[in-house]
Amino acid sequence: MDQKALIEQFESGGAKLKAAIAGLTDDDLHAHPIPGTWSIQEIVIHLQDSDAVAIDRMKRIIAEENPLVIGYDENKYVNNLFYAEQSALDAAEQVDLSRKQFARVLRRLGESAWNRTGVHNERGKMTLLEMLGLFTKHLEHHLKFAHEKRAKLGKPL
Secondary structure (H helix, E strand, O other), rough: OOOOHHHHHHHHHHHHHHHHEEEEEEEEHHHOOOOOOOOHHHHHHHHHHHHHHHHHHHHHHHHHOOOOOOOOOOHHHHHHHHHOOOOOOHHHHHHHHHHHHHHHHHHHHHHHHHEEEEOOOOOOOEEHHHHHHHHHHHOOOOOOHHHHHHHHHHHOO
């Protein structure tokens, strides 16, 4: 996929996330229709947190020389950051706005910027293009689970 198409896919992720929770009640968002997995609420807040981390990492790769980017334990975030008490609607809106805003930066980059690197403490050296691809796919990956849970709740898209 070329950079332009990847940026468009990244940017559209926020709208897809908002659509994934449209019409759901608070009970729907917090339900666990598939035992042992995250609720839709937890998925949405996780995506908000991961997008904040991802955009920070990409900004650092663009602005700094070969920065260190640190991984995090997503399950500790879910368990310790009060995901159930946060707003899924606000989180989805934030993902949408953050992606739209950062897409403006990405569209302005010259060709050489896409090969700039950062060093992830768990994954090793990554280019900006690889990082963008990773987090574009990450949202799509979790949307599949949200759609599956909606269907189990009898509220498919």
